[in-house]
Amino acid sequence: MTDGEQALLDCDNIVKRFGQLAAVDGMSLSVQQGEIVGIGGPNGAGKTTFFDVVTGITPATGGQVQLDHRDISGMGADRICQLGIARTFQLNAAFESLTVRENIDIAAYFGKGKRAVPGFRLGTDVREQTEEALAFVGLANKADETVAQLPVLDRKLLMIAGAIATRPRILFLDEPVGGLNAGEIDYIMELVLKLNGDGLTVVLIEHVMRFLLALSSRVLIMHHGKKIFEGLPNQVAEDPVVIETYLGEGTRKRLKTFFAEGEAQP
Known part of the structure; x- marks a missing residue:
C-alpha cells in the first residue's frame, strides 16, 4: 500500500x-x-x-x-x-429445496439492510437486484430450477450471484x-x-x-x-x-x- x-x-x-x-x-x-x-x-x-x-x-x-x-x-x-462485505464458501451453501431465484431473493432481501420485522413483500428493489445477479452470472434461464438439481459450476455461480445481489x-x-x-x-x-x-x-x-x-x-x-x-x-x-x-x-x-x-x- x-x-x-x-x-x-x-x-x-x-x-x-x-x-x-x-x-x-x-x-x-x-x-x-x-x-x-x-x-x-x-x-x-x-x-x-x-x-x-x-x-x-x-x-x-x-x-x-x-x-x-x-x-x-x-x-x-x-x-x-x-x-x-459479501462472501462465498468452499462448500456449496444454499437452500437446496428452493429455486435459484428464491435463494438469490433471500440474499438480496436480508443482505442489504436490517429487517427487524421481515415482511412478505420483496419489493421492486430486491427483484431488480435478483434479476441483475441472475443475468450477470448466466443463471437467468435456470432461475426456476431447484438448487438440488444444479451441477457444481451452477452452484458456484449461485453463491456468487447471491453475494453480488447484496451489492x-x-x-x-x-x-x-x-x-x-x-x-x-x-x-x-x-x-x-x-x-x-x-x-x-x-x-x-x-x-x-x-x-x-x-x-x-x-x-x-x-x-x-x-x-x-x-x-x-x-x-x-x-x-x-x-x-x-x-x-x-x-x-x-x-x-x-x-x-x-x-x-x-x-
Whole structure:
C-alpha cells in the first residue's frame, strides 16, 4: 500500500485460537478500493478461518477489522454483510429445496439492510437486484430450477450471484473454482474481472495457481496461520520459503513457464 493511501479494509494482527491451536496467528492485511488480492497456502494454513473472522462467521480471539475506518470487529455476519462485505464458501451453501431465484431473493432481501420485522413483500428493489445477479452470472434461464438439481459450476455461480445481489463493496471468494474444469475456470475468471472492472474489490482464496496468479494484483501466502509472503504474482515462484513450504520445485518451474509465456504475449 502506498504511503498516504487509506485502506478500504484493514485487518490488524488477527488471531483466532481454538483451545491451544492458533488457526490464525497475527494475520494483517490492508486492501485498497479496486484491488484483487489473492491468498494461497497449503490446506490447514488458516485461510478460510481468516475469512470467517473478517466476515463475522466466527469471532476473533484478538486483533481488529476496520471497513472504511469503521471498526467491525465482533459484529455478526449479517451486519457485516449489510455494511458491504459479501462472501462465498468452499462448500456449496444454499437452500437446496428452493429455486435459484428464491435463494438469490433471500440474499438480496436480508443482505442489504436490517429487517427487524421481515415482511412478505420483496419489493421492486430486491427483484431488480435478483434479476441483475441472475443475468450477470448466466443463471437467468435456470432461475426456476431447484438448487438440488444444479451441477457444481451452477452452484458456484449461485453463491456468487447471491453475494453480488447484496451489492457489496468487497467480495470474498473462498476457492471459487475448486473442482471445475479449465473452461469453467476461465468462465469464473471472466466474471471476477468484470466485477472488478465495475469497481468491486475482491479478496479470494484459491489453490488453482493459474487462477490465483492471473487475477490477483497482489498475493499473500499463509502457513500455520501466519503470512509468509506478500508481493506481486510473478514473485511467488521466486520466494524460497514459499517454494519449500507450499509450491515445491515442480510447481515453481510450471509457474516460471506460465509467466514467461504471458510476457511473450503481444
